[in-house]
Amino acid sequence: EPEVTQTPSHQVTQMGQEVILRCVPISNHLYFYWYRQILGQKVEFLVSFYNNEISEKSEIFDDQFSVERPDGSNFTLKIRSTKLEDSAMYFCASSYGGDTVNTEAFFGQGTRLTVV
Amino acid sequence: KQEVTQIPAALSVPEGENLVLNCSFTDSAIYNLQWFRQDPGKGLTSLLLIQSSQREQTSGRLNASLDKSSGRSTLYIAASQPGDSATYLCAALNFGNEKLTFGTGTRLTIIP
Numbered sequence: 001e002p003e004v005t006q007t008p009s010h011q012v013t014q015m016g017q018e019v020i021l022r023c024v025p026i027s028n029h030l031y032f033y034w035y036r037q038i039l040g041q042k043v044e045f046l047v048s049f050y051n052n053e054i055s056e057k058s059e060i061f062d063d064q065f066s067v068e069r070p071d072g073s074n075f076t077l078k079i080r081s082t083k084l085e086d087s088a089m090y091f092c093a094s095s096y097g098g099d100t101v102n103t104e105a106f107f108g109q110g111t112r113l114t115v116v
Numbered sequence: 117k118q119e120v121t122q123i124p125a126a127l128s129v130p131e132g133e134n135l136v137l138n139c140s141f142t143d144s145a146i147y148n149l150q151w152f153r154q155d156p157g158k159g160l161t162s163l164l165l166i167q168s169s170q171r172e173q174t175s176g177r178l179n180a181s182l183d184k185s186s187g188r189s190t191l192y193i194a195a196s197q198p199g200d201s202a203t204y205l206c207a208a209l210n211f212g213n214e215k216l217t218f219g220t221g222t223r224l225t226i227i228p
Contacts, residue, residue, distance in 0.1 A: 006159075031214065043160070043205065043216075044218070056213065103147065103148060104150065104162060105150065107152070108159055109158060109159035110158070
């Protein structure tokens with residue numbers, strides 16, 4: 001069964017360092033997303049990406065964050081200068097449709113980011 | 117702004133019982149509502165998706181219902197098993213948005 005895969009599963013980084021989280025969405029999906037979940041809190045939307053550009057982003061997704069689809073299969077989230085409060089589980093998701101049909105979102109297993 | 121609430125935060129039931137998990141949302145202009153399962157430290161597994169035009173959706177022992185007018189969805193689990201122990205999340209997709217708005221989840225424990 002097709003699935004969303006994320007690497008690494010766990011990343012530890014020092015405050016101020018740049019990190020790149022990687023995702024391979026389901027191959028025929030057109031919409032890609034990043035969400036995060038701080039320990040004990042709700043899953044929060046960060047950004048959606050369609051047709052090689054950001055289609056929607058939340059207030060959390062400030063200039064420290066960027067996304068890229070460098071090739072036909074990978075989708076990345078970069079955090080330029082990590083802060084302690086960026087520590088969270090980051091989930092990548094994909095769906096075939098956006099706000100139309102076939103909007104069921106499939107999530108990866110997550111990358112646990114720990115900033116020290 | 118959509119707000120999604122799940123009560124109770126935690127629920128323990130003996131194996132074999134049927135149970136209902138609740139999800140409430142404030143903005144009824146939803147396109148669909150999706151139920152997920154999350155095991156500790158793991159990702160989100162999609163269980164069921166109900167379109168706004170549907171009232172129910174079934175998959176095996178799971179049945180999800182949607183009442184947009186009252187802003188509620190329920191997930192019914194029949195004949196619960198210890199393997200059903202997990203956190204269950206509901207998430208709403210509103211018209212004109214591409215983001216899911218998640219509830220805080222219900223942590224379910226099935227007692228053998």
